[in-house]
Amino acid sequence: MKKYKYILLLVGLSIVGCTDLVEKPLGTLAPDGFFQTSQDLQTAIEGSKTAAINEKFWGRKLSIALMLRSDMVNLQSTQERRVEMDQLTTLPTNGMISEYWIKSYQGITAANFAIKGAESLTDANKDEVVAQAYFMRAFYYFHLVRQFGAIPYLTEPVSDIDAALTISSTPASDVYAGIISDLEFAEANLPATTNAASIPSAGAASSYLALVYLTRAGNTPNSPDFTTALTYAQKVINLGNYSLDTNFQNLFNADAIDASPEPIFALDYNGVEASDNAYDQIAPMAGIRGDDRNDGGGWSVAVPTEDVFASFDPLDYRTEVSFDQEANIGGVLVDYNNFTISGHEHARNTPYIAKYARYPGFFARGSGRATSHNYSMMRYAELLLIAAEAAVETGDAGTATGYVNQVRARARLGGDYKTGADVPMTFAPSTVPADLATVTVDDVIEERRIELAFECKRWYTIARRQLGDQVFSASGYEGAKVGWDATVDYLMPIPNTEIEANPNLSQNPY
């Protein structure tokens, strides 16, 4: 019968359509079975490192937050989340904290994946490779513990969400112990030096161990941590793999920094406007409004006060390198007393931070965004100052003085640089800063302030040394900060969404 032919045909069509409905995605990866070789580990380690260069972490949010919290950088714009940072009135809803908190934990999670993935590998070099993951995990937790104290401390990828939801904050002391253990693993397994400062080395691990112990020692006189800090710092010094760059300006020159012997650990920026904001915007944040440099000038957000500038000796080469005192604005060469000719509401007649906008190298977006500037996270000068501080604390002022004077001697060398108006200059060797006969803890800290100015180190120094009452008072470089409260402000509040998600976490008073 003819009609049955049709029916059969239709039934046939229907069967063609039957399917098991299992999803077979293309172009994505499943975690199961991903780690087969140490190359796969490296891929996850890169996943951890890239969180740090993101705009939400060092690219802007964390670096600017740390600058604003210090006593050296004023806020020129009025955005509330930045005001909260600058005035130390930071709330748990702060939009900067929430972003670098997330990025930190994304970096930690990628490291945890690599560490977990390494367990099942048999590659001979797996420990050497995965040691980078330990280093990165310590790097992120060290930022977190210094800012938040007790935090969720996870050393494995979260697979059971419900279990992860009920954990309590890990006390800061335990977090420090974890960081130290990770860095020890890193130190033991990483090569002594690597091709680039942005690839963790044993030297970088030792240097961080020195800073971690110094930080943990805090203000406690005779803390054994000072001794350990000194030991680690001297280990690096004695190995001799790093030295001070002869031109201080090279440290803030994207095209010179990679060849410099000074960086110990750096972040890697390659001038790509990557998706998810995986690039930096520090140069414009600190830059001068209307500045003819960098295709669009700066945004005048993070700006030093006049008092900060006045605290620098004009004969110290580091003053020239740290501040832009002149600029071309709309084709007119002006000194900092006329920076407001741009007419911009946030323009300010004061020298600007020069360490970012002067030599950003190749950049992919206007105003000097998405640069190729591999910012130093740890450089040899800081290591010397860590050693000096630890040495003073352990009663060896003589050794300390030697380290501090090395740093000062380098500054006296001067060097080639250019001004904010792009005028090439040479700073002749100077007698300033002169060698110190002996140093106190305060001297070392003051040297840090000058040497590492605007490198986002100052807040951590203030916090670990409990200097707030002094530096945020009316006599501070920024004048009195209205929100300063020594009982709560050394730690920042944990993002409210985290506390809402897991009430077992402890919130810091704010």
Place this chain on the structure above:
Amino acid sequence: MKKTLNFCKTKLLFTAFLLTNIALIAQSNQEISGKITSSTDNAPIPGVNVIVVGTSNGTTTDFDGNYQINAPEGSKISFSFLGFVTKTISVSNQTTLNISLEEDSNELDEVVVVGYGARKKSDITGSVSSVKSEELNAFPVADASQALQGRAAGVVVQSNNGGEPGAPISIKIRGNTSISASSSPLVVVDGFVGGTMPQAADIQSMEVLKDASATAIYGSRGSNGVILVTTKKGRQGKITVELNSSYSVQNTANKLDLLNAEDFVTYQQQIRTNNGNNTPYNDSGFDTDWQDLIYRTGNTQNHTLSFSGGTAKSNFYASGNYYKQDGVLINSGFEKATFLSNLDAQVTSKLKLGLNLYGSKSTKKGVATQSTGANGVGGGGDDAISLAMRFDPTKDITDTDGNFSTNDQIGDPVDNPYAVASQRTDNTKEDEFRANAYLEYEIIEDLTFKTTFGLSTRNTMQGIYVPSTLIVSASAVSGRASVENWKRSTALTENYLTYNKEIGKGKLTALAGFSYQRNLTERSLAQGTGFISDSFLYYGLESSTGFLQPESQYTEVEIQSVFGRLNYDLNDKYLITATVRRDGASNFSENYKYATFPSAALGWKISNEEFLKENKTISNLKLRASYGLTGNPSIAAYQSLALLSTLYASSEGETVPAVTAEQPANENLKWETSYQTNIGVDFGFLNNNINLSVDYYTIDTKDLILPNSGIPAYAGYLNDEILGNLGEINNSGFEISINTRNISNENFRWTTDFNISANKSKVLKLVNDADFFDDGTPSYFSHDRSTIMRVGEEVGLFWGLEYAGVKNGATPDGMAGRTGTTVDGDPLFVDIDGDGAITDEDRTIIGNPNADFNWGFTNNFVYKDFDLNIFFQGSSGGEIMNLTNVQLTNGDSNTTQDYFNNAWTPTNTNTDQPRVGNNSNREISSRFVEDGSYIRLKNIALGYNLPRNVYEKIGIENIRLAVSAQNLLTFTKYSGLDPEVNFFGSAGNNNQSTNTVNGFDFGNYPTVKSVTFSLNLKF
């Protein structure tokens, strides 16, 4: 004159043919001719179906109502035409049969398309609104969905970007039933699920299925309602050629009253003085009205040429449409050409075949509007509309170097609005093709099998080029280009059996079927910066010198389903409908692959009961009740799988591969389910001259997918939204439609249609019942919470500070200023937690964007050859968050005359507007919440049918001329440009923001007023 619903006709033909094909006996034929007229006015009726019952022999009347047919003696001829009572006459020996058809006053025999079939309107048990071709074509629209606005109760239609040519149109039926998933209805075009809307001119009717009884047959895709679109088909008779042409002239409906250059400089100086800032504002010396510069008179032309006709065994409809619009914003436009054809062939007495083809090609020239602030330009400088309101009026278009001027003294640097509108290229080209073939076979009497097989593909390419002439956005990088391609394709087969049988006093209709659908989406994005020449636009990407990451994606979704429906009508009084669909979908999570959605409905035709049958007043009375479950698929492909994500990373200056954890597996994620109840009553009074339908519904949507705020960021997944079935909302409301025939006589007819609906969407359950926030502001406003979902409250309420006026002297108790020192003239807010400072704890619900009522009101008047249509549409009770004013009172912009004149000063203290330069931080407060109610004269149209004797001789059947105006009048208290607002915040127009971000106004393409001239020619 009403037009035939083609479906009805083919069905009638087919049924008649089926019932009587046994009775085919050779008989002597005689030629019969005659004229068919309307009993009401004796006017001839063209297009009446004249069929010899039991044969395939038929014809239709010509324009003068004349017909000729050969019929054997003793046979029966039936005369049918939609809107008239069908007459069947036995042929004796007469050769002339003049028939007078009685108008079928109740329209209830009209056939309404439902899923996988059609029902007599009077037999419908669910809630279904029909919108007819005339309403859809009352004025020209780029997207036929737009024409639904105000036409069907419970259906809210809105452009997603004001009057933008080619803007996407959003439709919501009975409010949104979801939070994170789409709330858009399923569109089914001639049985093709997920088809795109054809041009309005090709649409015979649209049926809006609103309750579960009607939509559960679409199962997991039925929650948001279903729109069934039926395109025109040819009918037996001579070939008709029809031309519809229209031309419209358009202007912006409104402009804002902003400061001129002189006042602007004064204003900026005042701000600086108030802030103790002594940097003087540099007056650039011009006086530019940026709004004038970016707007122009726009126009739209719309032409459709169609051919249709058929024989007893086949019919066809073919049309071509050309639509072109030059937008009122310079450089914006939309152009589309569409072809559609429908073929049906009766191959044998039992076998019918058909093919539906659709093709279109469109180009949209876009101009950046509705800034999200995320487009790679700081400070939202990527949006011509809001820039035109903000930008420094002292600047000229270009500066002294001949470069386009930029805003360099306030806020972040931005390009000027003229440069943004004129320099950027943003073209979206879309090609679409759909073919759907069917085969229908009568297996045995009363049992037919139908199978359809269709393919559709939609290819979209969007090319954007930002040239180096745009100083802020692209000069530094020497141009920025991107090309994004989307290829979407669907294969669909539906196979079903339909069984019709009279059983005793009842009629049974049963349906059972199987369907399989596969949707593929492929996307690629190539981009770069740094070009030798701006003339490349987005072609020649290989010459780019700046690297931007390319992207590509693939997704595949398969859905297979079985479905069935049972209708039983007893005595033409009691109606029962039951449906069920079981859907399996690949995108559903591992533990929940299959979902079942049942529904049932009852109808009672009370007017057919003895006690009402003879009632003169009540001519129709029917009660309807339904209950059922429908779903929202809500889970995107691969969303429930454990995934790693690839990332950009840099090592030693090189870009290197990197991965991190994207999301853990979510094996228990389920679709969202709506539990819908509908109760309705249909009344007809006075011989159905007055028809009234009232529906009440309540929809509980459970298992709403929400990001589990229980997942902390410290879990470290890149996707910080791990989803669960955690929410519940309820929509309830009523809908009333009234259609009246007020006057109907030979020369004058007046009909009125009115519909009104009220919907309340209430949040019943959220994650841990904690408040759920979203944000409707652009990202550079730096807010993240401006709307709230709170258990027990309506959906998407405004969240912010309660404005308490201006500080003038001591701050009253219970109020406080913003953080920091507060001086006279600063804004005060209600200090809800009483801690003496304004903090996040002082935020509260400050407004409700949800309208209480939406309505449409149409009056049609026909006097002899003239007709007049007046269509009002309105909305009341919804509030608007005027973000434009938030920005314009922030100080880093131009501002309104109103604010400039009324802001607090030491000499103007009696005001509720704070001093200028009060450092508002673009605060979201009740100060910016306004009543968004409006009444709009959506369309007024006057038409004239030229007297037939003028052109009859040259073979033209009808000439009609019309002039109409759209959006001519709008009555509203809203101070912004237009009360139909549609800004979706920094996330843009995505599924969630269209549900939770409503009532925000910022940078929309303006609504336009237009005047349209149109011509209709029929041959």
